[in-house]
Amino acid sequence: MASYPGSAKLFDSHSYVLVTAARDEALFIEETIRSVVGQTVRPLKWVIVSDGSTDGTDDIVRNHAAAHPWIQLVRMPDRAMRHFAGKALAFKAGVDALADVPYAAIGNIDADISFDRHYFAYLLRKLAANPALGVVGTRFTDATLDYDYRFVNIDHVSGPCQLFRRACFEDIGGYVPSALGGVDHIAVVTARMKGWQTRTFLGQVFVHNRAMGSQDRSILAARFRTGAKDYALGGHPLWQICRTVYQMRQKPYFSGATMLMAGYITARVLRIRRPVTPEVVQFHRHEQMQRLKKFVASAAAQAANTLTSVLVPRPAGHR
Numbered sequence: 544m545a546s547y548p549g550s551a552k553l554f555d556s557h558s559y560v561l562v563t564a565a566r567d568e569a570l571f572i573e574e575t576i577r578s579v580v581g582q583t584v585r586p587l588k589w590v591i592v593s594d595g596s597t598d599g600t601d602d603i604v605r606n607h608a609a610a611h612p613w614i615q616l617v618r619m620p621d622r623a624m625r626h627f628a629g630k631a632l633a634f635k636a637g638v639d640a641l642a643d644v645p646y647a648a649i650g651n652i653d654a655d656i657s658f659d660r661h662y663f664a665y666l667l668r669k670l671a672a673n674p675a676l677g678v679v680g681t682r683f684t685d686a687t688l689d690y691d692y693r694f695v696n697i698d699h700v701s702g703p704c705q706l707f708r709r710a711c712f713e714d715i716g717g718y719v720p721s722a723l724g725g726v727d728h729i730a731v732v733t734a735r736m737k738g739w740q741t742r743t744f745l746g747q748v749f750v751h752n753r754a755m756g757s758q759d760r761s762i763l764a765a766r767f768r769t770g771a772k773d774y775a776l777g778g779h780p781l782w783q784i785c786r787t788v789y790q791m792r793q794k795p796y797f798s799g800a801t802m803l804m805a806g807y808i809t810a811r812v813l814r815i816r817r818p819v820t821p822e823v824v825q826f827h828r829h830e831q832m833q834r835l836k837k838f839v840a841s842a843a844a845q846a847a848n849t850l851t852s853v854l855v856p857r858p859a860g861h862r
Contacts, residue, residue, distance in 0.1 A: 554647055554670060554671045554674070554708075555647045556584075556647075556667040556668060556670070556671040557584055557667070558587055558645065558646050558647045558648070559584075559586050559587065559646055559647065559648040559649065559650060559663065559667060559706070560586050560587050560588045560589065560590070560641050560644055560646040560648075560649050560650070561579065561586045561588075561589040561590070561649070561650045561651075561652055562589075562590050562591075562592065562634050562637030562638060562641070562649065562650070562651055562652075563575070563589070563590070563591045563592065563637070563651075563652050563653065563654050564592050564594055564629070564630045564633035564634050564637070564651075564653075564654075565591055565592065565593055565594065565596060565600050565604075565654035566593070566594040566595060566596055566600075566629070566633075567596050567597060567598040567600060568596070568598075568600050568654035568655055569596075569598040569599040569600045569603060570655075570753075571654060571655035571752050571753060572591075572600055572603055572604070572654040572655070573603055574657045574752060575652065575653075575654050575655065575656055575657060576603070576604070576607050576614075577657070578656075578657045578658050578659075578660075578662070579652075580607070580611060581660045582660055582661075582662065582663050582664070583660050583661055583664050584663055584664040584667060585613065586613065586650070586663070587613065587644055587645075587646055588613050588614075588615065588641060588644050588646075589613060589614050589615070590615045590617055590637035590640045590641060591604045591614065591615070591616055591617070591637075591654070592617045592618075592619055592633040592634070592636050592637045593616060593617070593618050593619060594619045594629050594630070594633040595619055595620065595621040595629075597621075600654070601616060601618065604616045615640060617636055617637060617640055619632075619633050619636060628720035628721055628722045630718070630726060631717075631718040631719060631720040631721070631726045632720055634651060634717070634718050634726075635717060635718070638717065646709060647670075647708070647709055648667065648670055648706055648707060648708055648709060649706075649707050649709055649712055650663070650666075650704070650705065650706040650707070651702070651704070651705045651706075651707075651718075651727070652703065652704050653702070653703040653704070653751075655703075655751065655752045655753040656683070656703050656704055656749045656750060656751055656752060657749065657750045657752060658704075658747070658748070658749040658750065659747075661747070662681075662747055662749065663706070665681075665744070665746065665747045666679050666680070666681070666706045666744075666747070667706075669742070669744055670706070670708055673740070675739065675740045676708065676739070676740050676741070676742060677707065677708050677710075677711030677712075677714075677734045677739030677740060677741060678700050678705055678706070678707050678708075678711060678730065678731050678734050678739065678741040678742075679700065679705075679706050679741070679742055679743075679744065680700035680701055680704050680705050680706065680742075680743050680744070681704070681743060681744050681745070681746070681747040681748055681749060682743060682744075682745050682747075682748050683701055683703065683704070683748060683749045683750065683751050684748060684749075684750050684751065685751040686751075686753075695743075696834060697742060697743040697744075697745070698731075698735065698740075698741055698742060698743070699728070699731055699741070699743060700727070700731050700741050700742070700743050701727065701743065702726065702727025702728070703749065703751055704749050705727055705730065705731070707730075707734075708739075711734055711739045714734070714737055714739070715730055715733045715734050715737060716733075717730075718730055719733075719818055719819065720818065721772075721775065721776075721818040722818075723768065723771055723772040723775050723815075723818075724768070724769075724772050725772045725775065725776045725818075728776055729776065729818065729819055729823070732776075732819075732823060732826065732827050732830070733819075733823060735826070735830070736822070736823060736826040762795060762799065763795065763798060763799065763802045764802075766790075766799045766800075766802040766803045766806065767802040767803070767805055767806035767809075768806060769803060769806060770783070770802065770803040770804060770805060770806025770807035770808075770809075770810070771806040771807065771809060771810040771815065772806075773786070773803075773806070773807050774806075774807045774810035774811050774815065775810060775815055775816075775817050775818060775819075776817070776818075776819060776824075776827065777817060777819060777823065777824030777825075777827045777828060778807070778827070778828075778831065779828040779831045779832060780807075780811075781832075781835065782828075782831040782832070782835060783804065783807045784804075785835065786803070787800045787803050787804040788800070790803050
C-alpha cells in the first residue's frame, strides 16, 4: 500500500494556486483570465509566466493584475523558438514565485482554455475526498479532437489543465523539460509509478480554444511530432500500431494516422534522446500492455456473446 505524504493532514479545499506558462497568447488568454476570475473558489495566487511573449500578452495580464492583486506576471528571458521544454522551465519559475504561499494544491493551466465558474471547486472536492489522488483533471473539447471516453484512459490527465496535490507534485519533482512535449504525460506516469492515483473526471469539461498541438505548425506536422513524442516517452511499438489504427477515426483520417506512425518510426530510427528514465519507460510500457490486454479480452467477450446470440436458437414461443 502506497504512503501518501501529507494525507493525514486535513486537506484545505480552498488553498490552491495556479501557474500558467504563456507565449504569445494574446488571442486566447483574455478568455482564460475571465474563467479564473469568475471561479466560485478563487486561487490564493495565480502566477502567469510570460515566456518571451511579443504580441501583447504581457499587457493583457498587467491590466487584469491591476484589478486582481492575486494575479502576478513573471517575465522570462526572450528565446527564439517555441518548444515544450520552455513550458517546464517557465512553470518552474512560476512555482519559485509561490515559495511563500501555503497552498495545498497547485494547478497548471494553459493560456488558451476556458471553463465554467464551478470548475476548480469541482476538482478540489475530488482531491479532498480521496487522499490517494495526486493529479486530477477533466474531459475537454477541442476543434480537431473528438475523444470517445469509453476508450480513452481516464487515468491520464490532459496537459492543458492538471491539478496536483502539492505532496504529489513535490514527490515527482515537478515537470521534466522535454523539447518534444509530453511534460504533462511524464508527470502523470511518474505519479502513478510512485503510487499516486491520477484521474480524469467526466462531470466537468474545459474548452481548448486552440487546435491541440497546432502552435506554429500544421495539423499534419503536429501529428508527426506527436508520433516522435510517443517514441521519446517510451511508447511500446505494438501500442503505437494500435494508436495509429485508432487515429484513422479522427480527421485528417489516413494522412493524420500516417504522419503519426511516421513520426514514431523516424524517432526510433534516429534514436532520439528520451527525457525519461528507463524505469519510467518500463512502467509506461507495462501500463500500455495491460490496457491492451483488457481491451482485447473485452472485445473477444463481446464477439463471443454476439456469436452465441446468432448461433443458439431461441426457445419455442420466445419473442
